[in-house]
Amino acid sequence: xxxxxxxxxxxxAEIDFLxxxxxxxxxxxxxxAKVKENYKALxxxxxxxxxEAKLLTxxxxxxxxxxxxxxxxxxxxxxxxxxxxxxxKVNNQxxxxxxxxxxxxxxxxxxxxxVLLIAIILFIISEGLLEPLVEQEFGNxxxxxxxxxxxxxxxxxxxxxxxxxxxxxxxxxxxxxxxNH
Amino acid sequence: MEAYYLEATPKTPKLDFNPEANNFVISGRSIPENSIxxxxxxxxxxxxxxxxxxxxxxxxxxxxxxxxxxxKCLVEIFRKFEKIHQAGHELTIEWYYDEEDEDMQESGEDxxxxxxxxxxxxxxxx
Numbered sequence: 001x002x003x004x005x006x007x008x009x010x011x012x013a014e015i016d017f018l019x020x021x022x023x024x025x026x027x028x029x030x031x032x033a034k035v036k037e038n039y040k041a042l043x044x045x046x047x048x049x050x051x052e053a054k055l056l057t058x059x060x061x062x063x064x065x066x067x068x069x070x071x072x073x074x075x076x077x078x079x080x081x082x083x084x085x086x087x088x089k090v091n092n093q094x095x096x097x098x099x100x101x102x103x104x105x106x107x108x109x110x111x112x113x114x115v116l117l118i119a120i121i122l123f124i125i126s127e128g129l130l131e132p133l134v135e136q137e138f139g140n141x142x143x144x145x146x147x148x149x150x151x152x153x154x155x156x157x158x159x160x161x162x163x164x165x166x167x168x169x170x171x172x173x174x175x176x177x178x179x180n181h
Numbered sequence: 182m183e184a185y186y187l188e189a190t191p192k193t194p195k196l197d198f199n200p201e202a203n204n205f206v207i208s209g210r211s212i213p214e215n216s217i218x219x220x221x222x223x224x225x226x227x228x229x230x231x232x233x234x235x236x237x238x239x240x241x242x243x244x245x246x247x248x249x250x251x252x253k254c255l256v257e258i259f260r261k262f263e264k265i266h267q268a269g270h271e272l273t274i275e276w277y278y279d280e281e282d283e284d285m286q287e288s289g290e291d292x293x294x295x296x297x298x299x300x301x302x303x304x305x306x307x
Binding site: 013055 | 216217247248249250252253254256257284287288291292294295
């Protein structure tokens with residue numbers, strides 16, 4: 001309704017003129033010469049209005065086509081953004097997988113070093129401390145071999161435990177870094 | 182008579198109508214919520230100015246964009262200048278447009294066709 005009021009305001013001068021002409025048309029007392037003069041004025045106004053109607057139509061058409069072009073452009077850009085977004089998601093996943101693999105490899109290397117160190121320490125303890133004691137106590141030199149076999153069997157479980165522990169620690173520090181960013 | 186001046190906003194143009202100068206300017210964008218309300222004070226001002234205009238007047242239109250109802254208001258403004266011109270005053274309307282803005286050029290030519298005042302189309306340089 002408010003829009004209709006605004007639109008009628010745009011043509012207020014024309015509406016006023018129409019009312020004026022209608023009033024004159026109903027007036028029976030106007031002389032013929034005056035009627036002709038009014039008719040001419042009406043023709044002039046009508047001609048002017050046709051010109052303005054043509055102008056408004058072409059301006060409106062141009063604006064419409066401009067809006068349409070802008071809309072098409074926006075739609076195209078929206079599709080491009082969506083595509084870029086999808087590519088980014090895929091690349092992000094690939095990057096995350098690579099990071100995980102790198103962390104795993106790094107942790108695996110560290111865990112192997114630690115396990116090797118533990119094995120050396122256990123070997124030294126077994127060779128230098130436990131074996132002489134056990135051999136002296138029981139007089140059985142096979143026990144030393146059993147100790148070494150025990151150490152060898154324990155190596156893999158120790159490696160798994162150390163790797164799991166370190167992996168958990170690495171993932172925790174990674175996620176806290178992401179939150180901070 | 183006091184000058185009529187309005188600073189430009191993102192939706193309305195700059196209106197610089199100084200009766201002491203012989204150069205009037207309208208520039209910027211004209212997409213007001215209510216064009217009639219926006220241009221009514223200027224039309225009233227011009228109605229008064231018509232009674233005592235300068236001998237020579239130049240009206241520069243440097244619009245980037247305008248909506249349909251603004252174009253109707255522009256017609257009304259030009260009609261006022263038409264009256265001044267018909268009264269024997271020297272008057273020129275200069276319509277500025279950018280080289281790449283064909284729409285604005287065509288709009289200017291449409292106005293030129295219906296306004297009976299010397300109307301110059303000027304392409305912006307640079």
